[in-house]
Amino acid sequence: MEFEDFVHARGQALLRFGYVLTGNADDAADLVQEVLIKLGDRWSRIDSPEAYVRTAMARQHISWWRKRRREQLTDLVPENSYTHDHEPDDLWAEVRGLPPKQRAVLVLRYYEDLSDQEIADILGISRGTVRSQASRALATLRVKPSVLERGQV
Amino acid sequence: MRDERELGRVIGRGVQTVAPPSDLLAGVTRRRRRRARRQMVFTAAAVVMVVAGSSLAFWREAPRVGVQPVPSVDQQWPEAVVKLPVSSADGKKYRPVAALGATRILVAVESGVRRIERLEIFDTVTRSFRVLGTTPQATTARFEVGASSVAWSGPGGELWVMPLSGGTARRVGTARGEVGALSVTPTHLVWSHALTGVYRVPLDGGKTEEISDSLRLQAWPWAVSFVDGNPAMLHDLESGRRIKIDTASSSHVRCVPRWCIGLRSGALAVWRPDGSGLRFLAGSNKIGDILDGRFAISHPPRESVVLDLESGRTGVIRASSDFGLGWSYSTPTVVYWGREAGDQEFSLLNLLAVR
Numbered sequence: 001m002e003f004e005d006f007v008h009a010r011g012q013a014l015l016r017f018g019y020v021l022t023g024n025a026d027d028a029a030d031l032v033q034e035v036l037i038k039l040g041d042r043w044s045r046i047d048s049p050e051a052y053v054r055t056a057m058a059r060q061h062i063s064w065w066r067k068r069r070r071e072q073l074t075d076l077v078p079e080n081s082y083t084h085d086h087e088p089d090d091l092w093a094e095v096r097g098l099p100p101k102q103r104a105v106l107v108l109r110y111y112e113d114l115s116d117q118e119i120a121d122i123l124g125i126s127r128g129t130v131r132s133q134a135s136r137a138l139a140t141l142r143v144k145p146s147v148l149e150r151g152q153v
Numbered sequence: 154m155r156d157e158r159e160l161g162r163v164i165g166r167g168v169q170t171v172a173p174p175s176d177l178l179a180g181v182t183r184r185r186r187r188r189a190r191r192q193m194v195f196t197a198a199a200v201v202m203v204v205a206g207s208s209l210a211f212w213r214e215a216p217r218v219g220v221q222p223v224p225s226v227d228q229q230w231p232e233a234v235v236k237l238p239v240s241s242a243d244g245k246k247y248r249p250v251a252a253l254g255a256t257r258i259l260v261a262v263e264s265g266v267r268r269i270e271r272l273e274i275f276d277t278v279t280r281s282f283r284v285l286g287t288t289p290q291a292t293t294a295r296f297e298v299g300a301s302s303v304a305w306s307g308p309g310g311e312l313w314v315m316p317l318s319g320g321t322a323r324r325v326g327t328a329r330g331e332v333g334a335l336s337v338t339p340t341h342l343v344w345s346h347a348l349t350g351v352y353r354v355p356l357d358g359g360k361t362e363e364i365s366d367s368l369r370l371q372a373w374p375w376a377v378s379f380v381d382g383n384p385a386m387l388h389d390l391e392s393g394r395r396i397k398i399d400t401a402s403s404s405h406v407r408c409v410p411r412w413c414i415g416l417r418s419g420a421l422a423v424w425r426p427d428g429s430g431l432r433f434l435a436g437s438n439k440i441g442d443i444l445d446g447r448f449a450i451s452h453p454p455r456e457s458v459v460l461d462l463e464s465g466r467t468g469v470i471r472a473s474s475d476f477g478l479g480w481s482y483s484t485p486t487v488v489y490w491g492r493e494a495g496d497q498e499f500s501l502l503n504l505l506a507v508r
Contacts, residue, residue, distance in 0.1 A: 011348060013331045020164060091155065091163045110161040143155045 003043045007036060014053060020107040021061045023096040031057055031064075054112070055122045058104050062123065065100040094141050102137035105130055158246075226459055226502050229468035233506035235277045236498040237489070245270065250296045250303075251479045252486040253317070255506040259298060261291070261480065268292060272303065272315065277503070285319045297482040299337025302356065306332040312342055314356060326354035326361055335482040336373030345370040349379065351390070364390060372483035375410050384408055387426060399428030407443070409484050412462060414441045414449055423449045423462060434458055442478065445486045445504040452476065459488070461507065470502070 011032070018028030035056045039049060046052050095103065101123070108119040116134075120127040138145050227234045240246050241262055248269070250259040256277045264270035269291035273282045290307030297304045302314045310328035314337070315321070325342060329352075334345040341353040343364070351365040365388075368376035374391040377384045384406055387396040398413060400406045403422070406415035414423045417431070421441045424431040434441060434451045441451050449460045457470040470476070470490050479487035489501045 010330055012333050012346065091160065095160075095164060106160070107164060110157070111164045138157075138160075141155065141160065143157060143160045145157065 003040050006039075006049050010050065010053075014057070017054060017107070017111070018057055018061075020095075020111055021057060021100070021104055023098075023100075023103060027064075031061055035060055058108065058122050059124060061104060062101055091141060098137055098140065101125075102133050102140070105133045106137050109134060223458065223467045223469045226468035226470055227500075229459075229466055230502065230507050232508055233503050235501050235503060237275060237501050238498055239496060241273070241282070247273075247275075249477075249479050249487045249489050249501055251298050251481040252503045252505040253298065255503065258487060258501065258503060259285075259296070259303065261288070261296065272296070277506075283319070285317070286315050286322055288315070289313060289322055289324075295335075295480045295482045297335045297337055300339055302337055304335060304337045304342055306335060306344070312344070312354065314342065323358075325356060325358045328352065328361075334370040334372070336370060338373050343370055343373050345376075351376055371409065377408065396426045398426045399424070401428065409443050409446050411446055412443050412449070414443050421451055423460075430462075432460070432462070434460055443484055444478070444488065446484050448504055448507075450478075450488065457488075457490075459502065468502075 014032045014036075015025075015028055018031040019025060022028050022031055035053050038056065039046065039053055042052075043049070095106065098106070104123060105119055108114045108122060109116075114122070116127050116130045119130045123130070125133075135145065223229075235258075237247060237249070237258070237260070246263040248261045248263055250261050250272070253259055253274065258275040258277065260273050260275055260282075261269045262271045262273060269288050271287045272285040274285055275282050285303070288305065290309075290311050290313065291305050292308055295305070298317070301318070302316050304312065304314045306312050306328060308331070310330050310332060311324055312326045312328055312332075313322050313324050315323070328344055328346065330346055332344045332346065336343045337356075338353075341355055343351060343353040345351050345368075349365075349367055349369045350363060351368055351370045352361055352363050354361045365376060368378050368388055368390075371377050371387065374389050376388045376390055378386045378388060384398050384400065386398060387408060387410060389395070396410070398406070398408050400413075400415070403413075403415045403417045406413055408414075408426050411425065412423050413426050414421070416422070417424075417433070421434045422431060423434065423441075423443070432449075434449055441449060444450055444459070447461065447463055449462055451458045457476060459468045459470065461467070470488065476490040477488070478485040479489075486504050487501055488504075489499055491500045
């Protein structure tokens with residue numbers, strides 16, 4: 001498959017994935033473009049472009065967020081106030097309002113159906129951190145966890 | 154307290170209903186030029202994405218518009234609001250797909266997060282379900298109803314059809330990847346991916362052919378062309394007729410053949426593609442859509458307002474829990490809401506039943 005074919009076939013799916021990661025369409029488009037540009041440079045050396053792109057997007061997303069946080073420390077909003085601008089029943093709006101790492105964990109868990117270990121590998125964090133991030137996100141969203149950890153019987 | 158299944162559905166639905174901004178092409182082009190100037194070696198062209206035609210236009214920061222006292226949809230269109238059971242006899246969740254008429258609703262049966270097991274038809278008069286058939290490779294992706302068959306695509310672009318009279322699903326071809334727009338004609342399946350390019354394959358199977366490389370399917374026979382990433386013209390692929398889209402002073406525009414919806418002066422508005430018939434929707438809206446080619450709807454988080462563009466009648470849906478539109482590729486014909494944890498039934502507005 002050529003790079004252009006991949007972009008053609010998977011562009012919309014990647015934009016959706018980017019949207020759930022970032023919570024807004026502009027950042028999603030930036031994220032997808034950034035990663036696809038890198039992918040284009042390395043196309044001939046990558047066996048699984050889909051996995052590469054999604055992993056790169058999740059990491060890039062968190063990296064951008066960390067950078068912005070450093071640059072905008074004074075603008076930081078406390079995490080526990082994220083849901084205050086939304087109606088209590090609008091779960092989607094609340095998901096969009098989660099801190100980036102928590103949102104990334106939820107997306108990878110519930111949209112990508114990945115195990116906690118796979119999520120840990122993608123995000124470059126420990127499995128324990130995946131669990132704690134997921135747990136905090138579920139608490140914020142008032143979602144009752146039905147399983148403690150994905151990927152374990 | 155919510156459960157994980159609800160969260161999975163919300164994330165999946167949120168993702169499926171997102172349309173990235175219409176100026177994406179311009180953004181990519183700008184970045185490519187910047188990068189080309191910085192890095193002479195980079196030649197990865199064709200990162201050109203024109204994405205439109207998801208079922209929703211999405212935006213933030215829309216100002217609140219004064220809410221007029223309007224009747225509920227139950228009061229305005231009592232003949233069209235019905236209650237459906239939340240789950241099937243075997244304990245699986247129903248997801249409304251589309252209305253097949255004034256008294257029949259096509260529903261998908263979920264067998265897990267992002268898995269659709271089968272299709273059923275709900276008769277709103279007898280309040281009974283009839284199984285249509287099992288749906289191989291159907292995820293929470295949408296379905297599309299034609300005159301005599303229903304179609305869907307699998308995650309790898311596999312194209313399936315099933316007779317509306319029921320029976321076995323049949324695979325008729327394979328698209329090049331995820332399908333973003335799908336129509337069923339009497340003879341063909343027609344589709345587009347995320348980008349421009351319209352393709353078709355005979356319903357009996359056969360060779361896939363490209364009908365257009367510059368347009369993106371809207372709903373057969375209509376397709377859209379873009380200029381700088383914005384919808385510019387509606388094209389009738391059968392007759393060759395064209396309708397120029399008036400997008401003056403507006404953003405996030407989506408058009409179906411007879412109506413466009415988008416932001417005008419920061420407020421949710423609908424107008425004819427030629428610019429006439431401009432109307433603003435009451436309510437505080439971030440999202441809007443055209444339903445059944447005739448109604449406009451503004452979406453929660455707060456109240457959702459449904460406006461009949463032909464009669465001018467308006468109804469409001471005040472419950473915002475588990476609000477959703479029918480899972481069809483073309484303009485939705487049902488709206489559902491009010492599925493709370495523990496409830497046995499939820500409400501559905503069937504736009505084909507509105508008199």
